Amino acid sequence: MSRLLVTACTAALLIAAGPALAQSIGTGAGPTAQNIGGFADSPAIPAPTAATYPGTIRYEADITDLDHRVISVKQTIPARPGPLTLLYPKYLPGNHADSGPIQLLAGVVITASGQPVEWRRDAADPYAFHLDVPAGASEIEVSLQWLTQADNANWRVVMTPSIVNLEWEKAILYPAGYVSTGIMVEASVKLPAGWNYGTALTTVSHENDVARFEPVDLYTLVDSPMFAGANYRRIDIDPSGDDVHLNIVSDEPGNIAPTAEQLGLYENLVTQTDRLFGARHFDHYEFLVALTDQLGGIGLEHHRSSENTVAPDFFTNWGRSAGNRALLPHEYAHSWNGKYRRPADELTANYNVPTENSLLWVYEGQTEYWGDVLSARSGLHTLEQTRITLASRAAFYQNQPGRAWRNLQDTNNHNLLGYRVPGQWGSWMRGTSDYYDEAALIWLDADTLIRERTNDRKSLDDFARAMFGSGIEGSDGVWVPNGYTFADVVAALNGVTEYDWATFLRTRLDATGPEAEAPLDGIERAGYRLIYVDAPSAEEKAMNGGWGSDFQYSLGFSLQGPNNRIGGIRWGGPVYAAGIGAGWDLIAVGDKAATPEVLRTAVTDAKGDTAPIRLTLKSGSRIRTLDLMWTEGLRYPRLERIEGTPDRLADILAPLRR
Incomplete structure (x- = not known):
């Protein structure tokens, strides 16, 4: 090119x-x-x-x-x-x-x-x-x-x-x-x-x-x-030239040891991104990658580079790194969506003119979608690993009570309310992750709808080329940024297939209360349904940090740290209903000292039973004993194939051959 x-x-x-x-x-x-x-x-x-x-x-x-x-x-x-x-x-x-x-x-x-x-x-x-x-x-x-x-x-x-x-x-x-x-x-x-x-x-x-x-x-x-x-190494990963590089720094020199197979996957990423967008809006691109547990975590996009931190053993213990492999694909896709094209209200004149964030659900949400897709198309993730990510995302929003009062559009303002300020009640407040992850579900919905309406002749790939890539004549290699509006997004979607895209988007962005169901239609249209199982697979454990301390979809919390701190309490969940908020540690389950394994066993044993699960908790000098009635056992999300339907998810994640 x-x-x-x-x-x-x-x-x-x-x-x-x-x-x-x-x-x-x-x-x-x-x-x-x-x-x-x-x-x-x-x-x-x-x-x-x-x-x-x-x-x-x-x-x-x-x-x-x-x-x-x-x-x-x-x-x-x-x-x-x-x-x-x-x-x-x-x-x-x-x-x-x-x-x-x-x-x-x-x-x-x-x-x-x-x-x-x-x-x-x-x-x-x-x-x-x-x-x-x-x-x-x-x-x-x-x-x-x-x-x-x-x-x-x-x-x-x-x-x-x-x-x-x-x-x-x-x-x-x-x-x-x-x-x-x-x-x-x-x-x-x-x-x-x-x-x-x-x-x-x-x-x-x-x-x-x-x-x-x-x-x-x-x-x-x-x-x-x-x-x-x-400790530094620069590696060419551009199969079609010498314009895309990994720049790796590390706490220890021995960790800068990517294998030929691993580098081949990053070469695939460059190739698949070229095929997705059809044009490059840069002269060269530098992935800045730090293998460290000392530097602060970051994944930050730039037009011709990105800042990324991963675990020190990211390359040397490749199996453990699976859950973080979508980071570089996400930041790379930002060179097209977020840097070359970005919301017009974020194209400020200088760094002291206030930004507006009305379209972060495109800027970040669609980039999150492409990060997952490109991870699969390049081989950084398997299809099963991508389905696990999608199941986790779908379950989170299916069980998010904050949808009752705060719509997705308003979460775009979250950074302006206090830059990514954490809260004790994330499931009720909603926040930064929503315009990434929930918006990614909306873009899956749009992709599968385009495929369904066009008998699988067109897809969101066509939108990406028209909106961010080769559809912009004379843009190949040019990196002066230009803005887009909601109307531009709708027009580009209509350029792929005519539909009431404005209503499609605004319905999903603006709904609250009973109308604000999680946007899961794309999963079903892709040929799958969300279910819950009582035991995660080894792959699911690897992709989700073990999941051994996660009781979100059963008791409504997670255990955190060596003291078994009750965290991530789901608003309205069983432990919330029992009057537990932040600051409590689980010290016993029944007559046994608390561990995640002991709690998992107790929840499993209580399935279909009438006896409560007895928890003893401590906060400072206070001790509380709870008897929780939960008889549905452990619940972990999974995507189940709907037999007799097109597997559009497999089609979406398949490598592009042109």
Whole structure:
């Protein structure tokens, strides 16, 4: 396939697109003292315009302070005398929220010609810094530190003794009043001695442990993070060229040991994704993969790369990694859905203009669907493993009481209510996972409906090509993003087969109460039904973390940790009805000390019996004894084949041959 390689012309291409991009995404400013009433000492924060910022910012990061876990940055910013406002990124791409960790920014010192320049934080918006560039100055220097954290309690770990995950937006200030494509940055990184790295940026030089990169606009810089490490390997996995790579870092060098068979599966992933979308909207793509239990967990999409953490033995204990193998396919599919094409209300002018998330059920939900499909088509998952994932997802939503009050559309706002804030009552609150997983069920519903209506001549694959891939003429190799709306989604579906797609989608997105049944029609149309069994298979245990402590669909909770903490309590379930909330540990089942196995045996023995299951629980100094009446035994979800119907699920998951 022909591809327009966008390397040295990248900056010119995106800057040229800046005015059109700004018009299509809006240029609204964030809150200021004036527009919320008060704080006379804070000037207005300039709204982003399509103008190009004069000059190129020099950005120098030092990631060598591994002992203190501190990343130090020096920026040289061209500047004219007079007022200037610098912004710290607030709304982070892929987070869909105002999650910029400004609390970890410290040591902000600004100078001009070696003399201090006073700065003052905006009184209403703490992400803005106001200053006056002195007369005669042509640039300012900004120094700062990103105080990364030693544990994942509040922010994820990004520095370990052998790995650093450098995300530029976490340690940068940029001039207000400009779109992100209109600000040029020339970046360099000082690395620990002997380290190497992966990034989508183009390296100009790597000498004396300093890597220097080709200048890019701020948008591209933020979209091109780095994984650096003492143990590093870059592997070509592009069967049709040399444009897609695994960049692997690891806590231990021996873990970077993918087999030829494993690498073949990732080559299959690249091939199957090419066949699905029909075009590539990048010049090259870099999977950044950390094999670690020390770095914080992440799966984050970028246009030409992705950040991914997996278990240290991901390759060396391949059988144990099955449940996490859909991560890279999901993030790769985001290059098409989420980066090249993304909801128009998320195409903000810069990182301090509020995002809206009305279409996350497409951005994340359909990508979740394609992640599962591509995992199967590439061989990373077997058909049975994919059916297990689907059964687990279907059972969760079939048993979700929160559907009574909160519709799926509203869960798209969850990140804006508090970035992925966990709650004690997830089954009642609903949240982030819903616009991924429930939406994936909706897209299975749409796929099977298209296949049924067209006698299996067309499918959601045709929608993917039209919406995200080769259906966009002249897009092969071009990676300037463009937005889509709900109307665009409906039009693309109608382009595959005429149907009342707007009603189809809105019914599933907006329903609450008795009308809000889990969207399981696609499973039946695919040739299966959801059932429950009393004993999971070995494959089901492997895919679902053992399932040995999961009693969600029987007693309505899970056992967590060595103290058998009662967690994940299902709202309205048996243990909830007995008055149990958060903070209780199970200490005995009948007259036996509690273990998951003892509880499983008790639930099994009580099946069809009239005797209650006696549980003894402890919370602090309190002890409670419960007699639970549950006679249906253990229940684990499974998909059962509906005989005499087309196995459309097998068709969906079969590798594409063209």
